[in-house]
Amino acid sequence: MHELTVVQQIVKIADETVLKEQARKVLNITLEIGECSGIEMGAFDFAWPIAVRDSVLEYADLKVIRPKARAECQQCFSSFTKHQPYDPCPKCGSFIHHLYQGNELKIKSMNII
Amino acid sequence: MCATCGCSDQASDQVIHNHHSSRQREINLEKDILQENNLRAQRNRGYFEAKNIFAVNLVSSPGSGKTALLERTIALLDDVPLYVIEGDQQTTNDADRIKRTGAPVVQINTGNGCHLDAEMIHQALHQLEPVDHSLVFIENVGNLVCPALFDLGEAHRVVIMSVTEGEDKPLKYPNMFATSQLCLINKTDLLPYVDFDVERSKNYALQVNPSLKFIETSATDGTNLSKWCEWLNHHLRVPH
Numbered sequence: 001m002h003e004l005t006v007v008q009q010i011v012k013i014a015d016e017t018v019l020k021e022q023a024r025k026v027l028n029i030t031l032e033i034g035e036c037s038g039i040e041m042g043a044f045d046f047a048w049p050i051a052v053r054d055s056v057l058e059y060a061d062l063k064v065i066r067p068k069a070r071a072e073c074q075q076c077f078s079s080f081t082k083h084q085p086y087d088p089c090p091k092c093g094s095f096i097h098h099l100y101q102g103n104e105l106k107i108k109s110m111n112i113i
Numbered sequence: 114m115c116a117t118c119g120c121s122d123q124a125s126d127q128v129i130h131n132h133h134s135s136r137q138r139e140i141n142l143e144k145d146i147l148q149e150n151n152l153r154a155q156r157n158r159g160y161f162e163a164k165n166i167f168a169v170n171l172v173s174s175p176g177s178g179k180t181a182l183l184e185r186t187i188a189l190l191d192d193v194p195l196y197v198i199e200g201d202q203q204t205t206n207d208a209d210r211i212k213r214t215g216a217p218v219v220q221i222n223t224g225n226g227c228h229l230d231a232e233m234i235h236q237a238l239h240q241l242e243p244v245d246h247s248l249v250f251i252e253n254v255g256n257l258v259c260p261a262l263f264d265l266g267e268a269h270r271v272v273i274m275s276v277t278e279g280e281d282k283p284l285k286y287p288n289m290f291a292t293s294q295l296c297l298i299n300k301t302d303l304l305p306y307v308d309f310d311v312e313r314s315k316n317y318a319l320q321v322n323p324s325l326k327f328i329e330t331s332a333t334d335g336t337n338l339s340k341w342c343e344w345l346n347h348h349l350r351v352p353h
Contacts, residue, residue, distance in 0.1 A: 001227050002259035009146050017140060027137060031146075038262045038288045085287035086320040096323045107144045113137045 003043040006105070007051035013107055018056045023112040028061035030109045036069040036085060036102035060110075069102030150263055153231035157266025160238065161249070167349045168249040170265050172289055173273035174282070175255030178299045180207045181332040182273065182341075183250055187214040189342050193349065194247040198237045200229040200254045207252065217241055228259040231266055248349060257286035268348065269293075275300040276307055280314035287321040295326050297341065302331040 014026050033039050041064075052058050069082040073089035074096040080089060082102070088095055145151065161168045171179050180199075187195060197218040199208045208220035219237040221229060234251060243249055251267060253260045272293040274282050277300055283290040290296065296318055298311060311329060318325050328344065330337045 002262055005226075005228075005230075006146055006262075009149060012149070013142070013144055013146070017142065021138075021140065023138075036288075038258075085291065086284050086317070088320070095320050105146050107142045107146060109139055109141045109143075111137060111139050 001043060001047070003039060004047040004051060006039065007044065007047045010107060011051055011055045011057055014057050014060075014110065015055065017110060018112055021112055025056045025058075025113060026060040027111040027113055028063065029057065029107065029111075030063045030065065032065045032067060032104040032106050032108050034067045034069065034102040034104035036082070036099060037105045039105065041066075065108070067101050067104050069099060071097035071099045071102075073097055147262065150231050153235060154264035154266040157231055157234055157238070158268075159266075161266060161268065164243070164245045164247075166243055166245070166247050166249055167269075167345070168251065168265075168267040169345070170251045170253060170260075170267035170270045171273060172253045172257070172260050172270060172293065173255060173275075174257045174278060174286075177255070177273045177275040177278070178332050179252050179255070179273055180210055182297070182299060182330065182338075183252060184210060184214055185332045185335065185338055186250075186342065186345070187211070187216045189338060190248070190345065193346070194244050196241045196243045196247060196249045198229075198234060198241070198249065198251045200233070200252060202226070202254060217243075223254055227254060227256050228263050229253050229265060230263050234265045246349070248345060257282065257289045261286075261288040261292055269295060271295045271297060273297045273299050274314065274318075276304055276309040276311070278309075280309050280311075281317055283314065283318035283321055290318050290325065291321045293322065293325060295328065295344065298327060298329045300331060300333070301329045301336055302334045 018026065048062065070079060071082050072079050073092060073094055075094035076089060076092040078089065078091045089097065173179055183197060195216055197211045197216055199211060199218060199220045200223060201207055202223055205220045208218045211218040219240045221233050221237060251265055270293040272289055274296060276298065315327055328337055328340050330341055
């Protein structure tokens with residue numbers, strides 16, 4: 001249940017941003033959570049309303065962008081989408097890949113007022 | 114009078130009050146959610162490097178034999194100053210076991226938390242005050258999911274899997290195996306009694322991490338513990 005820690009960190013960053021910008025609250029927030037970032041979205045959605053209660057994010061609309069896991073094979077250099085972390089390269093079967101997309105765990109933007 | 118800052122009505126007409134502004138604006142943050150932990154982890158890493166301390170983060174599911182392995186390792190490495198940070202949700206049972214070996218130990222109880230974070234390690238280091246050229250073992254909370262996401266500032270992450278578990282653990286919990294450098298396959302003394310294919314489990318682990326190294330150990334009968342100690346000694350000597 002590290003998702004709760006993750007939401008608490010988001011609340012902390014939102015609090016700091018609202019304070020710095022001398023705003024009052026967040027209207028909407030956009031996150032990027034890659035498919036290989038280690039976040040279970042069911043647990044995340046469960047933790048969200050609990051962690052944002054009485055915070056600047058309480059009434060914020062949440063938008064989550066989920067980048068797909070994209071990898072480049074380090075043997076044949078073809079690019080492909082990983083459906084499972086243990087998928088081989090569909091072209092040559094190698095397991096040596098560089099994951100260049102799908103690890104994201106960040107706050108992209110916020111609309112504040 | 115302004116209720117936010119207390120300025121007079123007259124003043125609020127004249128100066129720009131950002132906090133009064135009802136202007137909606139977009140802030141492009143592009144901020145890593147775990148940046149606070151990552152920064153603290155880097156601070157720990159700098160501390161370890163400056164003092165030539167080799168820090169190992171031991172991760173596994175509960176009951177893989179981490180504490181037993183540590184007890185044996187401490188006894189074998191009696192010429193190396195070593196320290197232990199124990200992470201568990203509750204109790205000081207593991208720390209008590211380590212204490213009996215004579216090694217300085219700090220127990221962290223995470224309460225409802227499912228993992229150790231870099232700040233907890235920072236606090237524990239203040240208590241331990243490890244000497245230069247020493248070895249610091251961090252025994253993480255027994256959990257193959259959550260600790261994978263939290264860098265503690267360690268030099269290496271070692272994942273322990275025991276032969277009493279399913280051999281497909283690396284496929285079920287890929288993040289932990291993908292972020293580790295060494296995998297200990299422990300409790301090999303039980304191999305005759307369980308249906309566990311060592312080669313197959315290694316192949317599964319290599320699917321998610323082709324550069325993972327393995328040592329098959331038994332903390333009970335001592336198999337390959339010398340190899341494990343050799344690995345630790347090598348990293349103690351070689352700057353990382």
